[in-house]
Amino acid sequence: MADAPTRRHHWGGLVWTLVRTDFKARYHGTVGGFVWALLKPFTMFLVLLGVFSFIFASDPVYKRNLLLGLFLWDFFAEGTKVGIISMHQKGYLLTKTRFPSWIVVVTSASNAVITLAVFTVAIVGFLALTGRTPSPVELVLYLAYLVAALLIVAGISLAGSVLFLRYRDLNQVWDVVTQAGFFVAPIIYPLNILPERFHFYLYLWPPTAIIQFSRAVLVQHDIPTLRAHLMLLGMTAVVFTAGAAIYRRFAPRAVEYI
Amino acid sequence: MAPILEARHLSKRFRIPSVKRSTVREHVLGMLRPSSTEELVVLDDVSFSVERGETLGIMGRNGCGKSTLLKILSGIYMPDTGEVIARGPITPILELGVGWNPELDAIDNILLLGSVMGMSLKELRQATDEILAFAELERFANMKLQHYSSGMASRLAYAVAFRAVREILILDEIFAVGDAGFRERCESRFRELHSSGHTAIVVSHDPRTIKTFCDRALLVDRGHVVVQGDGLTVADAYTALLTHEPAAAAPTAALPEAVPAS
Numbered sequence: 001m002a003d004a005p006t007r008r009h010h011w012g013g014l015v016w017t018l019v020r021t022d023f024k025a026r027y028h029g030t031v032g033g034f035v036w037a038l039l040k041p042f043t044m045f046l047v048l049l050g051v052f053s054f055i056f057a058s059d060p061v062y063k064r065n066l067l068l069g070l071f072l073w074d075f076f077a078e079g080t081k082v083g084i085i086s087m088h089q090k091g092y093l094l095t096k097t098r099f100p101s102w103i104v105v106v107t108s109a110s111n112a113v114i115t116l117a118v119f120t121v122a123i124v125g126f127l128a129l130t131g132r133t134p135s136p137v138e139l140v141l142y143l144a145y146l147v148a149a150l151l152i153v154a155g156i157s158l159a160g161s162v163l164f165l166r167y168r169d170l171n172q173v174w175d176v177v178t179q180a181g182f183f184v185a186p187i188i189y190p191l192n193i194l195p196e197r198f199h200f201y202l203y204l205w206p207p208t209a210i211i212q213f214s215r216a217v218l219v220q221h222d223i224p225t226l227r228a229h230l231m232l233l234g235m236t237a238v239v240f241t242a243g244a245a246i247y248r249r250f251a252p253r254a255v256e257y258i
Numbered sequence: 259m260a261p262i263l264e265a266r267h268l269s270k271r272f273r274i275p276s277v278k279r280s281t282v283r284e285h286v287l288g289m290l291r292p293s294s295t296e297e298l299v300v301l302d303d304v305s306f307s308v309e310r311g312e313t314l315g316i317m318g319r320n321g322c323g324k325s326t327l328l329k330i331l332s333g334i335y336m337p338d339t340g341e342v343i344a345r346g347p348i349t350p351i352l353e354l355g356v357g358w359n360p361e362l363d364a365i366d367n368i369l370l371l372g373s374v375m376g377m378s379l380k381e382l383r384q385a386t387d388e389i390l391a392f393a394e395l396e397r398f399a400n401m402k403l404q405h406y407s408s409g410m411a412s413r414l415a416y417a418v419a420f421r422a423v424r425e426i427l428i429l430d431e432i433f434a435v436g437d438a439g440f441r442e443r444c445e446s447r448f449r450e451l452h453s454s455g456h457t458a459i460v461v462s463h464d465p466r467t468i469k470t471f472c473d474r475a476l477l478v479d480r481g482h483v484v485v486q487g488d489g490l491t492v493a494d495a496y497t498a499l500l501t502h503e504p505a506a507a508a509p510t511a512a513l514p515e516a517v518p519a520s
Contacts (some may be wrong), residue, residue, distance in 0.1 A: 010378035017369045026362045085400065096357045097350050097376050100334030169281035252336050 009102060018090075018107040026111050037115045041074040048188055059190055064219045069187040069211045076153060076207045077178045079112040079205045081156020084164050084171050091258035101251055105161045109153055116146065127218065139215040145217075148236040149210045155243030162250035165257035185211055206235060260306035260345060262457050263331065263426060267340035270301040270326055300326045301337070302481040308426075311347075313458045315489055317465075317496040325430065328352055331459065332428055339480055340464045346425035346457070349375055353430070356414050360404035364395060367403055368418055375422035378488075385421050390442065393417035405447030413440055420447050427451065427458045465493035 027033030045067050056062045086108035087094060087101060094101055117190045120142075127133060134142065164170045185207040191199060209232050216222050277293040278286050300323045308314045318324045329335040331342055332350035358367050368389055372382040390396045393413040403411060412435040419427070435441070448471065452458065464466055468475050468489045475492035477485040477499065485495040 010373065010376065010381075013372035013377070013379035013382070014370075017366075018371050021359065021362055021366050021370060024366070025359065092357050093370065093374050095334060095353060096317065096371065097374055098348075099376075167280065167282045167285065169283055173282055255334050 011100070014099070014103060015107055016133070018104065019110040022107065022110055023114065026132045034114075037111065038118065039071045041119075044074075045070050052188055057189065061215075061219050062190070065190065065215050066188065068123065068215055068218060069185070071116065071123075072149065072211050072214060073182065073185060073187050073207060074210050075112050075116040075149060076210070077182075079109040079117070079150075079153035080111065080160065080178070081171070082147065082155045083153060084160035084174055086157065087161040088258065089255060091255075094255050095258055101216050101254060102247065103132060105157050105247075106154055108157065111146055112153070113150065120146070132221075134218055134221070138221065141217045141223065142214055145214050145232075149207075151236050151240045152206045152210070156241035156249035157243070159243040160181070162254045165254050166250075169179065181205055181207065181209060184208070187211065203231070204235075206239060207234065259310060260311040262345045263308040263348075263459075264343040265304060265306050265327075265340070265344070267330065268301050268304040268327070268330055268342070269299075269335045269339045270323075270330065270335070270337050272300055274298055284287070284482070288359045299481050301330070303340070304478070304481070304483055305340075306483060306486065307477060308457055308459060309446055310457055311452075311455045312474060313452055313460060313472045314490065315468040315475035316459065316461045316478060317463070317468060317475060318478035319499065322478050324478055325352070326460070328430055328461060328477065344426065347376065348426045348428060349423040350417055350428040351415060351419040351430065352428070355375070358403040358406075358411055361402060363400045363402055363404075364390065364398055364414060369412070371415070372420045372422055374429070375419065377422050389414075389417045389421050389479055392420065392447070394440065409436060416444060423451065423455060423456060427456060429458065430461050431463070465497055468493045468496075 023034075027037065048066060048070070049063060052066070059065075083105055086105045088197060089108075090104040093099075093104065124139070125133065159176065160170060167173075184202060184205045186194075186202065191202065191208075191212060194202070203212075207227075213224050213228070213232060216224050273295045274297075275293050275295045277288065277291075278352075279288050279293070304323075304327065306314075308329065326335060327351065327432055329352065330337050331344075333342070333344075334352075345419065357369065362370070363466065365386060365464055368386055369379065369382050372385070372389075373379065377385070379381070386399075387396070390399050393410070393416070394412060395414060395417075398406070398410065406414075416435060419429075429470055435444075448458070458471075460472060470489075472489040472492075474490045475487065476483050477492050477495050479499065485492055487495075
């Protein structure tokens with residue numbers, strides 16, 4: 001195939017239009033509609049808090065850990081779920097003309113990113129109001145973990161979106177994986193209730209590291225070691241690179257399966 | 259000067275499995291039961307070129323490979339072998355009426371389709387009124403596409419693509435949409451583009467369209483280009499092919515055989 005014709009493309013406009021229309025279609029273009037997106041993890045928080053705060057009553061930071069864990073989990077679950085079906089959903093554009101299909105995959109996470117951004121502002125504001133303001137270093141590290149989470153979601157979405165066109169029940173398979181993954185990640189329980197020899201295996205599930213590291217800097221004010229950071233960096237690189245490689249392998253003929 | 263678009267030895271086959279497996283479950287359960295696949299040769303060694311400013315017509319019966327050819331020329335499908343060399347940007351209008359998000363109104367859909375066709379948001383905002391006027395849909399600008407008739411949706415697609423085109427326009431079944439008034443506007447817009455030096459590739463079943471608008475045309479049958487010539491010659495050959503006259507007994511394509519797809 002010849003290279004794309006030499007011409008200035010305005011993909012910035014496409015990205016913005018996709019983000020804006022996805023938001024509009026999802027929440028009917030209203031702020032009221034968007035409140036539902038925040039309500040979902042928050043309701044889950046209240047219910048789980050009601051039950052589990054009795055079990056973990058001795059843990060003084062259980063509430064904050066649970067809230068942070070739930071919102072980060074929601075970002076991961078929602079982002080990958082929408083990402084896997086993104087090329088299928090935007091098939092009506094992909095069959096029209098030639099443009100880089102990864103744009104629709106990556107922008108599909110935008111609603112999840114917006115929810116997480118609003119939550120981040122809220123929780124940092126809450127911490128500041130209650131006299132537990134995170135230091136600039138802790139904030140920068142937290143934002144870096146969010147970037148890692150976004151790259152992991154993007155990697156899974158890139159691979160999943162092209163594979164879903166060939167395997168139409170992949171979203172259901174992924175539903176089962178995330179359902180089990182919710183309990184593998186230490187969201188409703190503190191990681192230290194499990195024997196230390198299991199921790200390594202739980203950390204192989206990407207959300208575990210993102211959630212634990214974010215809790216360490218925002219709640220415990222205890223920065224993880226350099227070695228731990230390098231492992232997170234390595235895992236993010238592996239997930240994103242593998243996802244991008246699978247995408248590159250299958251994307252050129254993906255439209256034929258739409 | 260080099261042709262603006264060259265198709266070199268394009269071939270495309272589709273594998274038709276005897277048992278279609280499109281889920282993880284079917285693949286896992288079907289591992290022990292081998293499935294045979296049949297090869298459907300859609301295009302077989304198709305080559306041609308289009309000069310700058312020329313309008314090339316493509317004719318052929320249903321299922322002869324025209325739509326696949328247009329998708330390969332537009333870069334939407336990959337050929338199995340051969341290549342397309344485009345020396346200018348291509349704006350295709352294919353599969354009219356299905357390129358929309360039904361949940362969004364006409365304006366948002368114009369922004370989406372226009373931006374995948376490479377227009378900037380600034381250009382699109384300036385052109386929205388003109389696009390709606392061309393499609394005669396000003397009154398329905400804020401109506402969701404799910405409430406549009408297929409004719410209205412197709413008119414909108416033409417209007418966007420006619421506005422977005424920069425050099426090469428690829429049209430499937432041009433002028434087959436809308437009432438006489440809309441067709442007239444399409445034809446005059448098309449003449450305007452032609453006289454300002456745009457290149458076009460037009461697929462049509464209508465001999466009049468090919469005779470009137472095309473400088474040159476191809477007749478495609480069973481994956482091969484069987485006749486090349488001026489619009490009149492090809493339109494007549496196409497009519498002859500439909501009525502099975504010997505004039506159209508051009509070399510026939512190999513029937514689908516069990517050839518492994520590349």
